[in-house]
Amino acid sequence: MRAEDVADLRAAGAAGVAVVSAVCAAADPRAAAQEFARAWTDLERRPAASGAARAPQATVPRVLSIAGSDPSGGAGIQADLKAIAASGGYGMAVITALTAQNTRGVRAVHVPPAAFLAEQLDAIADDITVDAVKIGMLANAEVIRTVGDWLARTRPPVVVLDPVMLATSGDRLLDADAEAALRDLLAHADLVTPNLAELAVLADAGAPAGTWSEAIAQAEALSATTGVRVLAKGGHLGGADAPDALVDAASARLVEYPGERIATTATHGTGCSLSSAIATRRAATGDWETAVGEARRWLRESLRHGETLQVGGGHGPVHHFAGLWARGGLATAPTPAEVETDWWEGIADVRRGIDELPFIRGLADGTLEREPFRFYLAQDALYLRDYARVLAVAAALAPEATAQAFWARSAEGAIAGELELHRSWLGRTTAPPDPAPATTAYLDHLAAAGARGDYPVLIAALLPCFQLYADLGARLAAGEFGPAALDPAHPYASWLATYADPGFAVANRQAIDMVSDTAAHATPEVRERMRRAYRRSSEHELAFFAAPLAASATAPGEGVPA
Secondary structure: OOHHHHHHHHHHOOOHHHHHHHHHOOOOHHHHHHHHHHHHHHHHHHHHOOOOOOOOOOOOOEEEEEEOOOOOOOOHHHHHHHHHHHOOOEEEEEEOOEEEEEOOEEEEEEOOOHHHHHHHHHHHHHHOOOOEEEEOOOOOHHHHHHHHHHHHHHOOOOEEEOOOOEOOOOOEOOOHHHHHHHHHHHHHOOEEOOOHHHHHHHOOOOOOOOOHHHHHHHHHHHHHHHOOEEEEEOOOOOOOEOOEEEEEHHHOEEEEEOOEOOOOOOOEOHHHHHHHHHHHHHHHHOOHHHHHHHHHHHHHHHHHOHHHHOOOOOOOEOOOOHHHHHHHOOOOOOOHHHHHHHHHHHOHHHHHHHHOOHHHHHHHHOOOOHHHHHHHHHHHHHHHHHHHHHHHHHHHHOOOHHHHHHHHHHHHHHHHHHHHHHHHHHOOOOOOOOOOHHHHHHHHHHHHHHHOOOHHHHHHHHHHHHHHHHHHHHHHHOOOOOHHHHOOOOOOHHHHHHHOOHHHHHHHHHHHHHHHHHHHOOOHHHHHHHHHHHHHHHHHHHHHHHOOOOOOOOOOOOOOOO
16 A cells, blocks of 8 residues: 555545555554555545635635734744745734744743634634644643644644744743643644754754754654654754755655855744745645745745845844845836826827927818928828838737737738828829938837837837827817818818728727737836837827928938937
8 A cells, every 4th residue: 555545545435454454564564654644634634624615726825824923023923924925825824922022032922812812713714715824833732722623623734833942042931731732733734844952852852953964863753753744954053054854754755955054144033934935835836845945945045135124133034025026126017007098198298299289280270281291291101111011020029819910900001001192192103202300210210129029119119100190180080179170171181081080099999908918017127118119109200290390300310319
């Protein structure tokens, strides 16, 4: 019989005699019995884990800390909650004791009635599915037994016990009755994470280990007598190394985790933090060895940055969020709607500038001379020709089919727009003019965005041509610039109708949605590059509208720098 057979045996209703016979026939009956019992219990826990009705495993592990408090924030439930959050879990806390302490030491301890502790625990279990439990400071036998009774009833799937048994001075914090109760509590734990002094007490070793091999031997002895996994921690040993080891006597497995000692005074709450992180990662990964490895890497990074917090004059806390802050930053992710609003408001000055241009005012009331209008249309035809090419680049770079199809259709529409300008306004035989400086600058900006192959930045640069024209066309059609623009006899009525067309409004909405959604899901750095490209294109639109009437429109250097 093997441990992996337990699920099938339990499902089949294995006979006790057969199981006992198989255990007795094993090379090491005691170890086989312990491994079988733990595997059987693990199966028993899964369907009946805490919570009024066991829900499916959540994406975010829900982890409960049962421990004392530390008002300075470095240890106890305060450290636990930070460690759980930093490790990807949702933290909850039931307080077993209140302390008056700081980084220099503990001044006083207040233990609330055990009955109130039980009420806290039941309140959690009655409403919330608990995926893992971390247990820290339990001040006396009554408190320990209250927690043990709750564990027996609720059977959470992961239990990590970080015993608090000795003061920094070496004095025992628990009386004989409490120590006995704590030993009984080991039966409800999956992993125990004592420091060297606590390991010696639990293993009845007499004195703390002085070498790493002694620490492993004590952990193996404790695991063998209790059937619980033990994390041996070498942080209190002298020397340049600070190794840890996961010991499981039931499976005869020993996994060592080497590590150099980190020179720091910020060590307050390391045991609390490590055990909470392990509980969280075990709930997330389903594997103890992986959980310990991930938790250790996180804690070592947090240790290296603890002193940067500059908390207290004693042993300060680890920096639980050092890695997250460095790699993730503090910027919040906007929604697509927020991106759209922020960017649009961010070019309010450009939009006002366009509205105030004599070209736009003359276009609206019909007083614009024919020649500036033809100049504008000729430049627009040049622009649309190359704009279509850049749209085709966006279609090629787009990461999914919907975006590919949209940008490809837009490229086709831009080409059709160029042809329509020639057919309706410029004449088919009109020789194309040289591009004005404003046209060249705008197209150079778009071409550069396309050449870099940066899809998010490219589509942000393409958007103002949709958005500003659609906005201007809609407001002209609504009479915002005066009633003349609504007159069917307006000399440029057919051109105005093009940009007030419902089909163009739909395309504009699609472009806005695609760009805003891409920006909302981008990193802050990419989103900022997108915003700058969008702003620069908007400025080019202003220069493009200004060019026909600007006295210096054809002078070298006209337009917005690329």
